[in-house]
Each structure stands twice: as structure tokens, then as C-alpha cells.
Amino acid sequence: xxxxxxxxxxxxxxxxxxxxxxxxxxxxxxxxxxxxxxxxxxxxxxxxxxxxxxxxxxxxxxxxxxxxxxxxxxxxxxxxxxxxxxxxxxxxxxxxxxxxxxxxxxxxxxxxxxxxxxxxxxxxxxxxxxxxxxxxxxxxxxxxxxxxxxxxxxxxxxxxxxxxxxxxxxxxxxxxxxxxxxxxxxxxxxxxxxxxxxxxxxxxxxxxxxxxxxxxxxxxxxxxxxxxxxxxxxxxxxxxxxxxxxxxxxxxxxxxxxxxxxxxxxxxxxxxxxxxxxxxxxxxxxxxxxxxxxxxxxxxxxxxxxxxxxxxxxxxxxxxxxxxxxxxxxxxxxxxxxx
Amino acid sequence: xxxxxxxxxxxxxxxxxxxxxxxxxxxxxxxxxxxxxxxxxxxxxxxxxxxxxxxxxxxxxxxxxxxxxxxxxxxxxxxxxxxxxxxxxxxxxxxxxxxxxxxxxxxxxxxxxxxxxxxxxxxxxxxxxxxxxxxxxxxxxxxxxxxxxxxxxxxxxxxxxxxxxxxx
Numbered sequence: 001x002x003x004x005x006x007x008x009x010x011x012x013x014x015x016x017x018x019x020x021x022x023x024x025x026x027x028x029x030x031x032x033x034x035x036x037x038x039x040x041x042x043x044x045x046x047x048x049x050x051x052x053x054x055x056x057x058x059x060x061x062x063x064x065x066x067x068x069x070x071x072x073x074x075x076x077x078x079x080x081x082x083x084x085x086x087x088x089x090x091x092x093x094x095x096x097x098x099x100x101x102x103x104x105x106x107x108x109x110x111x112x113x114x115x116x117x118x119x120x121x122x123x124x125x126x127x128x129x130x131x132x133x134x135x136x137x138x139x140x141x142x143x144x145x146x147x148x149x150x151x152x153x154x155x156x157x158x159x160x161x162x163x164x165x166x167x168x169x170x171x172x173x174x175x176x177x178x179x180x181x182x183x184x185x186x187x188x189x190x191x192x193x194x195x196x197x198x199x200x201x202x203x204x205x206x207x208x209x210x211x212x213x214x215x216x217x218x219x220x221x222x223x224x225x226x227x228x229x230x231x232x233x234x235x236x237x238x239x240x241x242x243x244x245x246x247x248x249x250x251x252x253x254x255x256x257x258x259x260x261x262x263x264x265x266x267x268x269x270x271x272x273x274x275x276x277x278x279x280x281x282x283x284x285x286x287x288x289x290x291x292x293x294x295x296x297x298x299x300x301x302x303x304x305x306x307x308x309x310x311x312x313x314x315x316x317x318x319x320x321x322x323x324x325x326x327x328x329x330x331x332x333x334x335x336x337x338x339x
Numbered sequence: 340x341x342x343x344x345x346x347x348x349x350x351x352x353x354x355x356x357x358x359x360x361x362x363x364x365x366x367x368x369x370x371x372x373x374x375x376x377x378x379x380x381x382x383x384x385x386x387x388x389x390x391x392x393x394x395x396x397x398x399x400x401x402x403x404x405x406x407x408x409x410x411x412x413x414x415x416x417x418x419x420x421x422x423x424x425x426x427x428x429x430x431x432x433x434x435x436x437x438x439x440x441x442x443x444x445x446x447x448x449x450x451x452x453x454x455x456x457x458x459x460x461x462x463x464x465x466x467x468x469x470x471x472x473x474x475x476x477x478x479x480x481x482x483x484x485x486x487x488x489x490x491x492x493x494x495x496x497x498x499x500x501x502x503x504x505x506x507x
Contacts, residue, residue: 013341013342014341014342014343014344015341015342015343015344016343016344017343017344017345017346019346019349019350020349020350021350021352022352023352023353039365039366039369053353054359054360055350059350059351060350060351061350061351062350062351062352062353062354062359063359063360063361063364064358064359064360064361065353065358065359066358067358068456070456083370100360100366100367100370100371101360101362101367101371102358102359102360303350305344308344309344314346314347314348314349314350315344315345315346315347316344316345316346316347317344317345318345
């Protein structure tokens with residue numbers, strides 16, 4: 001609930017109206033935003049139904065479905081300008097797609113379930129990781145060539161990311177470690193060990209911050225040194241968290257189906273929202289920080305406003321004197337969701 | 340008392356009849372590589388455009404006739420890892436994403452009926468030749484003929500070998 005300061009110093013408490021994006025028929029396990037492009041920004045969702053979808057980022061409007069995978073899709077990503085997409089699936093392949101036409105461009109065969117995919121900033125290389133415990137780097141300008149392989153993890157890789165200007169790689173595994181690798185030497189530089197395997201990892205390039213979740217903890221590390229910056233405890237086990245681009249907030253979601261918003265500096269819990277009908281598996285801020293998207297076991301994605309009540313995307317700020325006025329636009333009021 | 344934030348409408352959901360990626364959207368028009376020079380150019384010579392459209396429709400028709408002609412014929416597919424499989428061709432779906440085949444001989448046995456995925460790529464896109472006088476250079480190559488009856492052919496799409504087909 002946020003308070004809107006209105007003329008005359010009256011305040012009106014506004015309640016968050018999440019926007020529900022339907023279409024998937026199974027749990028949504030991963031999502032990613034593109035950068036800001038001349039056509040806005042975009043959102044891709046990975047789903048156990050095997051059909052990743054592309055949506056307009058600020059409205060949630062469906063743009064297209066990438067058809068081709070034959071198993072659950074565990075990871076999905078977009079390049080910065082949203083011209084390419086990549087997906088990781090249980091059919092032992094990673095695929096690269098043209099994100100404008102929806103056509104499949106490349107299939108990269110692996111020896112086991114692929115869990116994570118990510119592009120370098122120039123979109124020329126693709127990093128993959130999965131249940132075969134190997135990190136692979138593909139040169140997309142020469143896809144027939146064998147990928148470079150980095151071994152070291154003793155269990156399945158859940159998430160892999162480029163960092164430090166694509167000079168290094170961060171990987172999180174079921175072996176309860178997060179490892180930092182040097183791309184050119186392919187050597188392990190540093191390892192973080194936890195009591196349990198990490199549930200999610202997000203890299204914030206600006207400021208080199210790594211956001212990690214495990215148990216009920218959301219942890220922030222320096223991505224270069226892997227030194228701990230701070231830890232925050234949530235009320236429930238957390239599956240994913242995301243830091244706002246301005247680094248004033250972060251959001252988290254997990255097993256109690258709720259979304260939590262915290263103040264990054266004070267670590268204070270600011271807001272929490274019910275809405276999903278199942279555990280939240282992934283949450284990410286949009287590149288402009290105006291909204292965050294969550295994906296859930298319930299098969300939906302939901303978009304949430306950072307500043308509740310602000311006019312943005314499909315949300316419209318309506319002042320009380322306009323409500324019921326004869327010349328007011330027809331507005332849709334979302335039905336009350338009784339959880 | 341709290342007031343829920345108003346929304347203009349709900350996010351649009353998927354179209355049940357299509358995989359989306361609207362080719363009429365501004366982003367698609369601006370960014371999709373088209374290999375068709377005349378259509379892509381801003382100043383299109385009306386006559387050249389018509390010629391090109393004619394060539395494209397000839398190619399499309401040829402492609403469809405190829406598909407019809409190999410119906411119930413033995414064909415060979417090249418799959419991943421250089422595996423070749425023989426089957427009797429049945430039909431293609433409208434997006435050329437799947438082929439219905441019978442009697443599919445795989446390395447691990449014979450499948451009476453099967454669907455083969457074409458991976459969605461390459462999607463048949465018909466390119467016009469550089470100059471209009473080579474309009475006959477269509478996208479299939481006769482491999483062998485007997486008394487003008489085509490015995491086998493290779494179907495090329497976007498310059499890539501897409502299909503070998505033989506009269507059984």
C-alpha cells in the first residue's frame with residue numbers, strides 16, 4: 001500500500017494492482033528482461049511447458065512463442081537489444097532464436113539437461129551450464145566449432161553469468177558453491193561455499209554487485225572480489241531476488257507465494273504482496289526500474305509497480321475527483337483477488 | 340480504505356492460432372532481414388516488383404508441388420549428428436515445423452507412424468535470383484532424370500540443402 005499525496009494534502013492509500021500475464025500452462029521457472037531498445041524493452045519467460053514466450057516489457061502483452069523445444073525450458077535470456085533470445089531446456093539442447101521473427105537460429109546439443117544460458121554484451125558468445133556439470137562457451141559466429149568447456153563443479157550447474165565486462169564467469173551449482181572463473185585462462189579464481197545450494201543469482205554490472213538467495217537469506221556480494229556486502233533475512237524461504245537499477249530497493253519472492261520489497265540501504269521490509277497461487281520462482285526488475293516481473297509455479301507472470309499508483313504502462317493514476325466523472329475514460333478495475 | 344490502482348486493460352494473451360511475432364509490427368518491419376532486394380528497397384520499380392512477385396509465386400508453387408510429388412514416396416532425412424533416416428513422406432504442417440511420415444527407419448528400429456520436427460529452420464524463404472533473366476533458377480536441383488521424369492531431387496531452401504527425395 002502506498003500513499004499518494006494529493007492536492008489539498010489529502011492522501012489516498014493506493015493498493016498495488018498486479019498485471020497477470022497468462023498463456024503458460026505449467027510453472028514459470030525463469031524470466032529475463034532485455035535492455036531498453038527503440039521499441040521499448042522486452043521480457044522472456046521460461047516455462048516447464050517447453051514454450052518460452054516473448055512479451056512487451058512494460059505492458060506484458062504477448063508478442064510471440066518460441067516453438068521448437070521438446071522438453072521443459074529451464075532458462076531463458078535476451079540479448080541487450082532484444083534481437084536474439086537463448087533458451088536452455090530439458091531436451092538436452094540450448095537454442096538461439098531470432099527474437100524479432102521468432103525463428104530458431106541455432107540448436108546446441110548438450111549431453112544432459114541444460115539449465116542456464118546467457119549472452120556476452122556483444123551477443124557474440126553464449127555461456128551455457130546444466131546437469132553435465134560443465135560450463136560451455138559457444139562462439140556464435142562459428143557455431144559448428146566445439147565450445148570451450150570449463151570443468152570444476154562437482155554437481156549440476158543451476159546458473160551461469162558473465163561478469164567484469166565478460167572477462168569473468170560466475171557459476172552457481174548444486175554442489176553448494178559459487179565459483180568465479182577467468183574466461184581467458186579458464187581457471188577458477190575464487191569459490192564461495194554455502195551450507196545449502198543457492199536458489200538464485202543476479203549480476204548487477206553497474207557497481208559489480210552479485211545478488212544471491214539461499215534459504216530465507218538474500219545476500220549481496222561484490223562480484224569481483226566475492227566479498228560480502230550485506231545479508232538480509234526474509235520471512236519465508238526465497239527463490240529469487242532482484243536489485244533495483246538505482247539500488248534503492250530490492251524485491252524477493254519464494255515459497256510463501258508473496259512478493260517482498262525491501263529498502264536496500266536500511267534492509268527494512270517495505271511492502272509485501274499476495275497474488276500468486278503458487279511459489280514464486282523468479283523475479284526481476286525491468287531495466288528502467290519502473291516495474292518488476294515475477295514468475296510462479298501457478299503458470300503466470302505478474303507485473304508489479306515499483307511506485308504504486310504511478311501512471312506507467314497499463315497502470316493509470318486516477319485522482320478521486322475524476323472517479324465517477326461523466327467524461328472519465330472507461331477504466332478497468334481489476335477484480336479483488338481473494339487468496 | 341485503500342483503492343486499487345486502475346489499469347487501462349489487461350495484458351494481451353497469446354493468439355491460439357499463431358506463434359505470434361507479427362510481421363506487420365514496426366519492429367519486425369524495421370529489423371527483419373529480408374533477402375529480397377526489391378521489396379526491401381524504398382524506391383520499388385513497379386515492373387521489377389511485379390516480376391519479383393511473379394518469381395516468388397512460381398517458387399512457392401514449385402515448393403508446394405514438390406511436397407505433393409513426394410507424398411507417399413520414400414525420402415531420406417538428414418538429422419542431427421549426421422544421422423540419415425529413411426521414411427515414407429506423408430505431409431507437412433502449415434508452418435513447415437513438422438513432417439508426418441510413415442515407416443520411419445531409425446537406428447533403433449522402425450516406427451510405423453511418426454512426426455519429424457524440422458526445427459523450424461530454415462523456414463522456406465524464396466529468394467529471387469539476382470537478375471530477371473535467370474528466373475528459371477529455382478530452388479530445386481534435378482539429380483537424375485529418365486525420360487524427363489524426375490527420379491530424384493534435392494530441395495534447397497536459402498541455399499541450404501533441405502531435402503533429398505527419390506522416386507521409390
